[in-house]
Amino acid sequence: MSKATIRDVARKAEVSVATVSRVLNNHPSVSPFTRQRVMDAIRELNYSPHPIAQRLSLGRTETLAVVVPLFTLPSFVERLRGVQKVLSHSGYDLVLFNVDSPHQRDEYFATLATRARADGILVLSIPPSDEDAERFLAAEVPVVLVDAYHPQLSSVYIDDVEGGYLATRHLISLGHRRIVYLSEPLNNPLEFGPMKKRLQGYRKALAEEGIPFDPTCVVEAEPGREAAYHAARALLARRPPPTAVFAACDTHAIGVLDAARELGVRVPEALSVVGYDDIPDAAYLNLSTVHQPLFETGRLGAELLLTLLQGNGGKSAPIHRRLPVELIHRATTAFAPTDV
């Protein structure tokens, strides 16, 4: 249907293609009369400009790339929602690049480092290497990192050290001393960093209170409730068992709750558990946790990218926004048992 081209419209309206183009981009210098005739022709032919042709001519792609670790992170949906909310009315197409391996990440980052690919790039939770950053900079394609950081690239992120610190301090203030830090693998192929940062915060809080760091109190488990459950069972079998667990993500925290329930370990009386992220389930389960603004972070990242796109040409200094985290004290944390 819409096979009509700008030329057809021009012919029908008895004007030149240039004029049609002008009314299309409502250029001021077109007489009302001609404009009307063109509009009529457009409507009659059910014409709409060919996006690809426009893009080639304009030298823009009208496209934004969003790079996400779609399946590894459960929190991505919330972030993506925030992103989508902003971009939906921006006129940009949102193309999704899912990376689930380092190789794919490298490939995407390499191919995206061109204005010919996308006008801007939004990267969720995947830290680019220095080399990647260089390429992005050289290609002069605006990039915003969400939940990731690189000094040379704009970003929106949270202070994970602070988050880990808050969670641990909370437990310490309740009298806990044998606090386990349970996290997803600290060294993962995608070099997802927050888990390490949270560990730093954990250690910082411990150090502040003069509690010696016990390496056996740092345990890693694969992502997912299941893995955390098994890890927790092992933990609770220790003698003496920990009195508190700081899980680096809510999913893990829930796995810990599972194990505790199954073993008859009462929470929070015998075991305190604090999670991280504040996913919807956390509120429901009354899980004490560190709240991080998932939706917000996506939204702000997208907005920042649009801003960078506005100020085209001016490759200004990167803008970094750090959003606050907050400890939510719910029902899974309480004073440490006294029979230590």
Added chain:
Amino acid sequence: MSKATIRDVARKAEVSVATVSRVLNNHPSVSPFTRQRVMDAIRELNYSPHPIAQRLSLGRTETLAVVVPLFTLPSFVERLRGVQKVLSHSGYDLVLFNVDSPHQRDEYFATLATRARADGILVLSIPPSDEDAERFLAAEVPVVLVDAYHPQLSSVYIDDVEGGYLATRHLISLGHRRIVYLSEPLNNPLEFGPMKKRLQGYRKALAEEGIPFDPTCVVEAEPGREAAYHAARALLARRPPPTAVFAACDTHAIGVLDAARELGVRVPEALSVVGYDDIPDAAYLNLSTVHQPLFETGRLGAELLLTLLQGNGGKSAPIHRRLPVELIHRATTAFAPTDV
């Protein structure tokens, strides 16, 4: 960097652009010698073809549109995973269109009905109108519906009538008679149909057993655990209360479990609950439910679309694939209490 054009390569390799184009699309008729020279030039210039220009020239967009109700359906992630898995290696860009209002749906469907927009369209859980279907057909742009159905458009879906039937039959066979059907709003703005279909299955099972249909046993609640929880509280306050609830989605079923627990109604002794979807949480909570292949459905939909794209030109008859559903009997359903 990659500002080099095909002309630059041609110049450097001392050949014509046509030849460069040939090696790019590894056309056979190029002498090994020339090919090597061109390849060298390409590498030296760090050249890569401009996607937009290619598309304009080829008359293809190399793009697939995926239309999703991103935020209303919790199951979309699983489906999208399936889609992504297939498309990631297809060479197509995957652009995401999120619709959360009828208006947006209409807008997207209208603008997508052109080959100029996308080479193919994948629609998740949003039934197009007859008018939409006509437009897609007229534009000759391949469309695959996932979890939705239209006679003229290819689709991958499940038999929701059967699902509703299975769930209800299961309850009936356990001796239940006062069975409530709890569902998301039957008439929703996006005209999402499965809830009605499941109701049909429910009624069919009832009818088969000669159990009179009681309109007060059909209750609607907004999406989400919370709303279901409130609805369930009201239900359990009835005298006599229902002995079983068939929730049209697992999230609702979980809300029912919440209410039962809070009111001290034991499940499954005093109340049987069966859900629908078999989301990850369902397995964990030991929820009896109707399993539907979320990931599979997305995967197959994407594969079907690619197939349609292969057989370009031939606008064959629509292909419909109906995937089986299955009742998973877990711990939330049991024989009806005898003290009726």
Added chain:
DNA sequence: CTGTTAGCGCATTCAC
């Protein structure tokens, strides 16, 4: 095997 050329559909100088 390789080069020349004509589009693809639109935006945009530059004249008039």
Added chain:
DNA sequence: GTGAATGCGCTAACAG
């Protein structure tokens, strides 16, 4: 105000 002409970067006949 409007039109003719040029270019965006690449592919695909058509010649040679």
